[in-house]
Amino acid sequence: MWWDTQGPFRPLHQINPVRLRYIRDRLCAQFARDPNSTAPLRGLRIADIGCGGGLLCEPMRRLGAEVVGVDPSEENVEIARQHATEAALEIDYVQATAEDLAAWGEKFDAVLNMEVIEHVSDVQSFVAACAALLRADDSAMLLATLNRTLKAYFLAIVGAEYVLGWLPKGTHDWNRFVRPSELRATLAKAGLKITDLKGITYMPLPREWQLSANLDVNYLAFATRT
């Protein structure tokens, strides 16, 4: 199911290229790599928090990174492992949380929190655990989430879940959506500073998601230690 591009995770597959481009370009800028080279992320250790079926882990691995994917769901981890084996990709999948990784003393050059924090109950302690995973001052955290706006309510919940049926009903709880200002404050408390914010907007004509300056609904953030 996770890997069927026309199945229930179709929205994730559709949004994946723009997320990947953002992650790749930000990390290449941060670590002085050429994004058009083969395996530009080689030598970087990346954690994907809430990895699901591995939709981000596999591309990160193909781009050369050493990848650890964690997910609290045993089923997800099993699907991800099996798919990586079939695709002949070496990825370390662990049934765990960010807090577990922090407790084990794991360190990374980049931590990916894509579409995770809007599902987390204690955002502050979650972000603190993720911040503890960063290896050095130039290590980076990348986040994707949904803004708590009226527009996001209508597009992401009413539209995507109820009208278009892109997402199962109940996927998102609007009250947990995070405003950019709140994200900035939460990260600051964990010692991180947002240096880039970008919106993701659906363009109906090429039928693809693109980066934009509009943060009203889906947005991406890049942060490093202050």
Place this chain on the structure above:
Amino acid sequence: MTNSLNTARHCDVLVVGGGMVGSALAPILAAAGLDVVLVDREDPAVLTSAPFDGRASAIAFASQRLMTTTGLWDGMAAHAEPILEIRVSEGGSPFFLHFDHADLGTAPLGHMLENRHIRQALFAATQRTPGVEIKANVAVTIVDGGGARALATLSDGQTISAALVVAADGVRSALRESAGIRTTRWNYGQTAIIATVDHERPHRGIAHEHFLPAGPFAILPLQGNRSSLVWTEPTADAARIMRLEAGAFDRELQRRYGDFMGRVGAVGRRWAYPLSVSMAHRYVAPRLALVGDSAHGLHPLAGQNLNLGYRDVAALAEVIIDAARLGLDIGQADVLRRYESWRRFDNLTLLAVTDGLNRLFSNNVTPVKLVRGLGLAAVDRLPGIKKFFMAHARGTVGGKPRLLEGRAL
């Protein structure tokens, strides 16, 4: 399956068919860092020899840009004859259509190249590009595209595992058949006689497309005082002409050429190609993409089939390389779908246009003759429409892959 996976040669892309399309795609993909295996049932020495393929091809301006941008043109430039003008005329009609490259700028409308020179240059590129492994004299017997990787079994027993298999294996593509992709095909009952012709006077870079009732008679400039002839006749007549001894054949030629090039005579052997048009219903299947003749065979009237093949190459290379640079699985369904939707509309349009042109010109009914004569004259006097046709001949219309615009990937 697990066993064969363990012993398989892993690669990113398996290109099946080392013809003029497959051997262009392979080095372009490899230059972007992809691991490519190129398989052909023939020996490259045979493929690049004159007896294997005595034809010549028109390389449209857009195809040339693709070649130049990817470094493939270097091996061809010395053999390329620029087409400066195209003159389209009909039987005894005084009307004719005249395309001059100067109407569009300084670049030629295209270049004529003998196929063996194209093949030699592309083969050299596949050899010198790191990341292309050539496997000659083997056929692909089975392809299984159902899993997270495609598994191909070769006739020498080797298994190759690839993220994507590209079928560049020609009009009678075995890969297309085994993927269950159907094609629509129709025959014209016409056969093209192909030969190289020597003539007394220079061609001055002018290509002639002369519509005779039997079918188009095209004279395309080659280097020196030589031209490539594409002479279309009903199949029965073509068979008779093919059997003529040299002197009689040359007399038939002279009769059709007239005297504007002085004495003309065929050199080397003649070739006969029955004309048909085919169009694959789909361009992709799980972990499989069709390019070139395996996807479409056009009436050779406009000389566009190879150029459409290069547009396939430009689009597929862009889609694959963009996906690879995001770390995506280059063989996954949505990547392939992007290629298919990009190419199918373009190919169908040109197919309809050239098929229509041939039907319009291949008959002798008077009102039709009048209309097409007026039509040609009208097109000749309306600069907008003319530019549109010329842009099509040069391959510079349509949603453009970056390589066709001369931009690197």
